[in-house]
Amino acid sequence: MTFEAFETSDGRPVELLTFINGALTFNYTNANTDVIVGATTYTPLEYTRTAPSLSKDSDDGNVKITIPHTNPVALLYREILQSNITSVTIQRFHDNDPAEQVQVFWKGEIGSVATADSRTTILAIPLSQGQDEIPRFTYQSLCNYFLFDSGTCRIVRDDFRFVATITSIDSTGRFITINGLRTRAGVLDAGVSGALSSAELDEYWLNGYCLTGDGELRRVVKNPAGISSPLDPDTIEIPYPFVSASASDVITVFSGCKRDTDICVRKYDNIINYGGWPTVPEVNPFTTELPKGSRSSDSNFTRFS
Structure with missing residues (x-):
């Protein structure tokens, strides 16, 4: 059959x-x-x-x-x-x-x-x-690039990292404390155009990610100290617990980016590689009628009021 x-x-x-x-x-x-x-x-x-x-x-x-x-x-x-x-x-x-x-x-x-x-x-x-084609980039003020991408962003990832051992992990597995994390943020900020504020240093690792010795990756979704939390400024939050990580294990944390021009300049001094359009006009001239003008001289210039 x-x-x-x-x-x-x-x-x-x-x-x-x-x-x-x-x-x-x-x-x-x-x-x-x-x-x-x-x-x-x-x-x-x-x-x-x-x-x-x-x-x-x-x-x-x-x-x-x-x-x-x-x-x-x-x-x-x-x-x-x-x-x-x-x-x-x-x-x-x-x-x-x-x-x-x-x-x-x-x-x-x-x-x-x-x-x-x-x-x-x-x-x-x-x-x-x-296989449908979609636009690679969006016409927007925020940067389109992936942080640390060698072909676009071009920031060297290892220049903005902290390698240390895990101090503690809470019972949920999502809040990880790493002694010296906040201090490292201040060290990395030294020498780059425009110093970051204290609050920005508290959130230095936000939107970054962390990597364990076993190769497990997690995004950093919050720097709790940067959101008016009583938690230690050396603490980060990840969306899901690591499978096998525990206190005293080696962990590497990489910094994050808000993808705007201000942080690109002051945190990474990388505006030359910025992947957005920061001066996108608020009014679309192709869909919005311009105000009526009046003849202002014999030279045919028009003045808009």
């Missing part, structure tokens, strides 16, 4: 789910035991998915896949936005098919990831949608 015949008769479908992110490959199946296809082993995973949507809307062909929040694929997106595209391939075969015909059911890439409670929902988009 052909694969199509099993699909429309008494077939016993088994699904194979593959995620590929750079050098990382994750192979899963909805079967209760390992499934071996060629040289590849697919391990059981408790997941659900929707059928590919069929409409003329922008979400045409999308698939939502829900997996445990502790799954390695989910953890990839709990740290820092991935620079690699994660491809998604869904294959099917029938357990009672002696020929073990495996067919690709759907193929695309991860478009977005959201975690709530103990489940992570992945919105996977078809390849055709992922």
Whole structure:
């Protein structure tokens, strides 16, 4: 029998789910035991998915896949936005098919990831949608560049870091105290155009990130001392706890940026590489009517009142 015949008769479908992110490959199946296809082993995973949507809307062909929040694929997106595209391939075969015909059911890439409670929902988009071109830069006053990007921002990352050991981690795992963090901010500020204020030094690491010796990355979402908090100025907040970090472990913290011209000048002295348009006019001359003018001289100049 052909694969199509099993699909429309008494077939016993088994699904194979593959995620590929750079050098990382994750192979899963909805079967209760390992499934071996060629040289590849697919391990059981408790997941659900929707059928590919069929409409003329922008979400045409999308698939939502829900997996445990502790799954390695989910953890990839709990740290820092991935620079690699994660491809998604869904294959099917029938357990009672002696020929073990495996067919690709759907193929695309991860478009977005959201975690709530103990489940992570992945919105996977078809390849055709992922290849749509979008503007790389936006006409805006804020900088479009990624901080420390060697081709655009050009700031050397290691010039704005603090390598130390973790002093303590609170019970939630999200507030990390590193003795000397605030002092290091003051040292890094020395010699750069325009000194930062005390409040700005308190928030020196905000929007930066930290890296453990095991290679785990987390964004710095708050410098608690910079938001009128009674917490120690050597404390930073991260969105999710590290998997294995503990007190006395080595950690590296990299500074952050507000992406405006003022901080670009005074914190990094890097305005020559600024990636925004700070003088964007508030009035669009192409859509706003100019005020009526009056003839002011015989030279045909017009004065606007």
